[in-house]
Amino acid sequence: MPATTFTNLAKEVDIPDDGTISKTLYQDDRLKVVLFGFAAGQELSEHTAAVPAVLQFLDGEATVTLGGDEFVSQPNTFVHMPANLPHSIAAKKPTRMLLLLLKTPK
Template identity: 80%
Template sequence: MVATTYLDLASEVEIPDNSTISKTLYQDDQLKVVLFGFAAGQELSEHTAAVPAILQFLDGEATVKVGDEKFASQANTFVHMSANLPHSIAASKPTRMLLLLLKKTK
């Protein structure tokens, strides 16, 4: 058995001053894990993912829109989205977010 371990996820990305950064932490045939760092005022405009996805906010604050629902996220906010659901994220403070893309299996 192989394990991938990160003891401090937040330390894996340094939030840039005026942009967004992403770092793939893990990927296989079933799962892709990406850590995002958003500077205050940065956003991911509305888009969809072809597979189900989970957003886990580690710190910061952001406005999240999922389908027709809009809400404020903060540390420990969890969002599960079905495939092809329109969503967007706008950081109001420096924010770190973990994205898990749940790839379809055979």
């Protein structure tokens, strides 16, 4: 199977003027990789993921809530979340975020 390569993730998704966009970059039975683009003021309301996940903020600024904790992401912020942790993301500035869903092999 050939390698999957992206040399500039920021070019893979254009942030909309108003709204949120997502693009699946890779998926197999163990991993799903999704690139998000958030316009300023956009958010993902509180939800959970059934599998562990990694968030990597590429640019912008967003308020991230993980359970009862809240912080502001900046470029190069890394987050590892266990499965079923309630979380939300609210973009303060146009923001790109890479999401890795770590699936359990069957």
